[in-house]
Amino acid sequence: MTQIAPEKPQTEAHSHEQPLSWRRYFSFSTDHKVIGIQYIVTAFFFFLLAGIFAMIMRGELVTPPIDLVDRTVYNALFTMHGTIMLFGWTFPVLAGLANYLVPLMIGARDMAFPRLNAVAFWMVPVFGFLFLFSFLVPGGPAQAGWWSYPPVSVQNPSGEWLNGEFLWLLALTLSGVSSIMGAVNIVTTIVRMRCPGMSWFKMPVLVWTMLAAQIIQLFGLPALTAGAVMLMCDLSFGTTFFDPAQGGDPVLFQHLFWFYSHPAVYVMILPVFGIFSEVFPVYARKPLFGYKVVAVSSFIIVALSAVVWVHHMFASDTPGWMRMLFMFSTMLISVPTGIKVFAWVATIWGGKLRLDTAMLFALGGLINFVFSGITGIMLSSVPVDIHVNNTYFVVGHFHYVIYGAIVFGIYAGIYHWFPKMTGKMYYEGLGKLHFWLTFIGTTLNFLPMHPLGLMGMPRRVASYDPEFAFWNVVASIGAFLLGMSTIPFILNVVASWIAGKKAVDNPWRAIGLEWLVSSPPDVENFEEIPIIVSEPYGYGKTEPLTENMGG
Amino acid sequence: MKFKTILILVAIALILGAISIWVGQISYSWLPPQASAESKLVDNLFSFLVTLGTFIFLGVTGTVMYSVLFHRAGRYDLSDGPHIEGNVTLEVVWTAIPFLLVLWIAVYSYQTYQEMAIRGAHMHMPEAIEPAYAKPIDKSIEPMTEIEVEAKQWAWIFRYPEQNVTSTELHLPVDRRAHLILRSPDVIHGFYIPAFRVKQDIIPQQDMDFEFTPIRQGKYRLRDSEYSGTYFAAMQADVVVESKEDYQKWLAEAARKMPSAAPNQAASEYAQREEKAATAGWATIIPVPAPMVNYHPASK
Known part of the structure; x- marks a missing residue:
């Protein structure tokens, strides 16, 4: 596997791909760095789109009665907001970061299967188009929430064969296939293509967490994809897997759905744990505290993530023993995640901190994650969950996870590796403005959801009782602020990419293979394959990382 | 030190x-x-x-x-922090x-x-063999009152089988364990009364047993907690907890009333939408007609 890139195709690739023109980003490129950036930029488009959906919803929720959009429109908006945020933004942007960073960090010239990689990416615009196209079919897009629980999801009020739910299921299946392709590729790359000397315990934690996350994709996604196909058969081809009126079992779908969709949270948060583990040591100038434990705890999380899914179904038709068992397994996850949190805190402690934008986002993300972890433990406790299940408390909790921790981590990663990806420095002032707007917006938007849920406001409602008005107005202000917070980010990225100061190879004085190559790296990354001689995160020491590369 | x-x-x-x-x-x-x-x-x-x-x-x-406050690097301090790899203890x-x-x-x-001894459909078994769950919260609580709850797109209907009374308002006697049988003919709904902290999904085509004990008189809100389609948010009902005497009085009065159409938000919103013809929204499942019940808030 290490001789995967013989000399001849390499020079061919050079003459083919150079000069570094913007056009290659719109081509069927097989360069992992191009694909990585393609993923990230495409995903960001969907992020903005689903964000606009959220702002329309928050506009509706400014007042208690239904007055801005029709109920069917509201239901379509929350369905597509959740779906696109997950399958159009979070998964693809993380696939993009994995694509860009993993080969560089393990000293490989590309991914194991470059063409498969490109195919997996080009499926994103295809299923993204299907999601958008569903707004144009009679009956409108899917309106059953991103869980798409039957029987609601198969009621098909329009009566049309080509309906929004059908397109939704088709797109979801394609997304699943694309993610499985990506997972096969990333796992193979990490297992087989590490450079000489890079043993497991010399890999950066980001590589560990990416591997852990993609292994979840491999065992979990087939369940969801099968569930989606079965639901499509129920909807369009007359089967009755989940139809209670004809002997089917709607709760079976919930099991299939959550068997993947809870571990999916770890598919999203594990790479962000990786980003935190890379960013904190660089900006605190200290080694990652307890590196080996942090690395291994990722796999404890993977194992536990496979046995917690029923905690989404405590108020569903689940027997008491199942509730108690899954309550306990869910609570156990706090142990390996706690290990990571304490390790990051200890990494920062006594360091020499530099609060650049990437560090600010990582710190903000860490604080938000701790908060969401605590509300997560509350939710895992069955009696409390029975009260707040399917209320805004849950919505607040998972937005703290997905926005507060995951999106913050993604921003931290994008700022940290921006000089490497583009060869340009971003504007620090705009970055800090972006951070503060995002942090304040997140707090205003998602914190009020917790009291709302405790008071008993169900999620997914287009109208609500007047007693909930105050916190809803605050949340809506936060949502609009979050929308605005993307403006300095876009401005920063576009302006600095075009006219920013040229970045040196290693602007943050970071330790890692990706910082030993030029910014941006050449097409095949390494002129000579590096030979690793020391562990990652050697801050405070003078040991070289490799035998044969400078720095 | x-x-x-x-x-x-x-x-x-x-x-x-x-x-x-x-x-x-x-x-x-x-x-x-x-x-x-x-x-x-x-x-x-x-x-x-x-x-x-x-x-x-x-x-x-x-x-x-x-x-963040006290371990910041000085402006020109390019040195690293201490090389601490971990601490096993x-x-x-x-x-x-x-x-x-x-x-x-x-x-x-x-x-x-x-x-709490929360029950679901699966725990429908004789009292004698479930001591682990049937531990009563309060010995002074009186025996159960049985009520059938029907949740459908998008109305709540409560039936008191002994008096054959139907209502769109759930009336419960205080300090008495309520035993409900939850049913749904169409999709999954969720029975949720925030003031009671209890919630149970209602799986269609099943009888689901559910129990709790109201202890405070007053008017509370019952909400559908499992997304059930277009008019999901409008699927709410009032819950009245009253003294035993008031409850008996209410039941007796309701039994004398002829069934009439209860106000129903989903049905009336749908009728309005149909009237306007120029629909701003997409197709929806047609709400069930306003339920005919002995008692509803407008029947007073």
């Missing part, structure tokens, strides 16, 4: 502990009034989790904020303590759950 450090740590822990207990006490006010026996149990557990959570949150973020401690906390939370939650 070491003794001084320990003293400082203990002092900090005491201050954080005091703040956490205070927040834990406040947390009761974040919840609706305690209108059922179950709500007291849930709120105690919640308050305990808030206390513990506040302590951990303040401990972790306090440490982070301290580092510390790592064992911060694995063991969370593990013990988790055990504590799990046991407390388990006990609360048993005392």
Whole structure:
């Protein structure tokens, strides 16, 4: 596997791909760095789109009665907001970061299967188009929430064969296939293509967490994809897997759905744990505290993530023993995640901190994650969950996870590796403005959801009782602020990419293979394959990382 | 020096502990009034989790904020921090303590759950063989009242089988264990009364047993908690908890009334939408017609 890139195709690739023109980003490129950036930029488009959906919803929720959009429109908006945020933004942007960073960090010239990689990416615009196209079919897009629980999801009020739910299921299946392709590729790359000397315990934690996350994709996604196909058969081809009126079992779908969709949270948060583990040591100038434990705890999380899914179904038709068992397994996850949190805190402690934008986002993300972890433990406790299940408390909790921790981590990663990806420095002032707007917006938007849920406001409602008005107005202000917070980010990225100061190879004085190559790296990354001689995160020491590369 | 450090740590822990207990006490006010026996149990557990959570949150973020304020690199300081790779004792401690906390939370939650004795369809078995779940919350509570609950797109209908009374308002006698049979003919709905802290999904085509004990007179809100389609948000009903006498009086009066059409938000919104013809929305499942019941708020 290490001789995967013989000399001849390499020079061919050079003459083919150079000069570094913007056009290659719109081509069927097989360069992992191009694909990585393609993923990230495409995903960001969907992020903005689903964000606009959220702002329309928050506009509706400014007042208690239904007055801005029709109920069917509201239901379509929350369905597509959740779906696109997950399958159009979070998964693809993380696939993009994995694509860009993993080969560089393990000293490989590309991914194991470059063409498969490109195919997996080009499926994103295809299923993204299907999601958008569903707004144009009679009956409108899917309106059953991103869980798409039957029987609601198969009621098909329009009566049309080509309906929004059908397109939704088709797109979801394609997304699943694309993610499985990506997972096969990333796992193979990490297992087989590490450079000489890079043993497991010399890999950066980001590589560990990416591997852990993609292994979840491999065992979990087939369940969801099968569930989606079965639901499509129920909807369009007359089967009755989940139809209670004809002997089917709607709760079976919930099991299939959550068997993947809870571990999916770890598919999203594990790479962000990786980003935190890379960013904190660089900006605190200290080694990652307890590196080996942090690395291994990722796999404890993977194992536990496979046995917690029923905690989404405590108020569903689940027997008491199942509730108690899954309550306990869910609570156990706090142990390996706690290990990571304490390790990051200890990494920062006594360091020499530099609060650049990437560090600010990582710190903000860490604080938000701790908060969401605590509300997560509350939710895992069955009696409390029975009260707040399917209320805004849950919505607040998972937005703290997905926005507060995951999106913050993604921003931290994008700022940290921006000089490497583009060869340009971003504007620090705009970055800090972006951070503060995002942090304040997140707090205003998602914190009020917790009291709302405790008071008993169900999620997914287009109208609500007047007693909930105050916190809803605050949340809506936060949502609009979050929308605005993307403006300095876009401005920063576009302006600095075009006219920013040229970045040196290693602007943050970071330790890692990706910082030993030029910014941006050449097409095949390494002129000579590096030979690793020391562990990652050697801050405070003078040991070289490799035998044969400078720095 | 070491003794001084320990003293400082203990002092900090005491201050954080005091703040956490205070927040834990406040947390009761974040919840609706305690209108059922179950709500007291849930709120105690919640308050305990808030206390513990506040302590951990303040401990972790306090440490982070301290580092951010006092461990900053000087402007021209390009040196690295100390090369500390880890500390086995510390790592064992911060694995063991969370593990013990988790055990504590799990046991407390388990006990609360048993005392609540929540039932679902699967637990429909003779009283005699379920001692683990049937531990009554309060010995003084009177025997059950049986009510059939029908949830459909998008109306709640309550039927009192002994008097053959139907209603769109759920009336319950105070201090008496309520036994409900939940049914749905169409999709999954969720039976949720926030003031009672109880919730149960209603799986279509099944009889689901459900129990709780109202302990406070007043009017509360029942909401559908499992997304059920277009008019989901409008699927609400009032719950009236009243004294035994008032309850009997209400039942007797309702039994004398002829069934009439109850006001129904989904049905009336749909009718309005059809009238306007120029639909701003997409196709919807047609709501069930306004239910014909003996008692509804407008029938007074």
